[in-house]
Each structure stands twice: as C-alpha cells, then as structure tokens.
Amino acid sequence: MDFPPPEVSHRFLVTFFFDDVPSPLDMRFQKISGFSRELEISSHREGGENVGNLHFPEQVRHGALVLERGVTNLTPLTQVFNDVMEGFNLHHATVVIILLNHVAEPVCTWTLTHALPVKWHTSDLDANSNAVLINTLELAYKDMHCVGIKA
Numbered sequence: 041m042d043f044p045p046p047e048v049s050h051r052f053l054v055t056f057f058f059d060d061v062p063s064p065l066d067m068r069f070q071k072i073s074g075f076s077r078e079l080e081i082s083s084h085r086e087g088g089e090n091v092g093n094l095h096f097p098e099q100v101r102h103g104a105l106v107l108e109r110g111v112t113n114l115t116p117l118t119q120v121f122n123d124v125m126e127g128f129n130l131h132h133a134t135v136v137i138i139l140l141n142h143v144a145e146p147v148c149t150w151t152l153t154h155a156l157p158v159k160w161h162t163s164d165l166d167a168n169s170n171a172v173l174i175n176t177l178e179l180a181y182k183d184m185h186c187v188g189i190k191a
Contacts, residue, residue, distance in 0.1 A: 051144070052072065054068075055067060055136045058116060063115065065115040069107045073105075078102075080101055082096050082098055104158065104179065107179075111174070124156070131157070132154045149187045150185070150186050155180070155181040156179060159176075160175065160176070
C-alpha cells in the first residue's frame with residue numbers, strides 16, 4: 041500500500057468569517073501557529089492499588105492562534121482588533137485555515153470557532169534594517185475541528 045508523501049507547510053490560505061461574512065482581504069499570512077489541543081485530566085489513586093493512578097478527563101484546552109503578516113492597510117481583521125482593543129467591543133470570528141498541495145488543492149482544513157482577538161504586536165521600527173514590518177495577531181478560540189481530505 042502506497043501512502044502519499046507528507047504535505048509541505050508553506051501552502052495555505054486563511055479565511056475569517058465575521059457574522060458569517062468572509063473577509064477577502066485577510067487571507068495571506070507569513071506564518072501561523074497555535075494549533076494545539078490538550079486534554080486536562082485529574083489523577084486519582086484507587087485504594088490498595090500501588091501500581092498507577094486512574095485518569096479522568098476534565099476539559100480540553102486550546103492554544104492561542106498566532107498569525108504573522110506584513111503590516112497592511114486597514115482590513116476587516118485589523119478593524120475588529122481595533123474595536124476589541126480600544127473599546128472592548130467583542131467580535132468573535134470563525135477562522136478557516138486550508139492546507140494546499142502542490143497543485144493548490146485542499147488537503148486539510150482547520151476550523152476554529154469563536155475566535156476572539158487577544159493580542160496585537162508590531163515588530164520594531166529600525167532605520168538600519170530593510171526587513172518587512174510584521175504584525176503578530178493572536179486570537180483565543182473555543183474549539184478546533186480538523187478535516188482531512190481522502191486521497
């Protein structure tokens with residue numbers, strides 16, 4: 041049985057949905073991180089059992105989604121960040137991240153629900169550098185669903 045080779049991580053698209061409306065201006069990012077889930081457990085010793093503990097699930101904790109891109113003009117995403125950071129006007133988004141193969145076909149999709157802007161960082165202004173000025177945007181999210189495409 042032949043398995044397809046693993047996909048590379050540099051072909052991806054992002055779509056933000058605000059009130060179920062996609063933002064066509066917020067699709068391209070240099071880097072995305074924060075795809076994680078962790079099951080928190082509680083451990084209990086059973087009476088007379090000296091070999092190990094019983095483990096019970098408590099809750100699932102998600103990482104923070106961190107997106108990096110060059111500084112751009114005002115977009116729906118940056119406007120939402122401004123609304124949340126300046127006036128506590130909460131805007132939740134659905135974020136869909138699509139991994140593409142070498143011919144730009146979807147391979148895997150992650151959907152993050154109830155994403156809320158929590159941190160914004162802009163890289164340093166440096167007159168001695170010719171580097172792109174980077175915005176780092178961080179969102180907390182409620183849940184993550186991953187869907188793979190069958191080959």
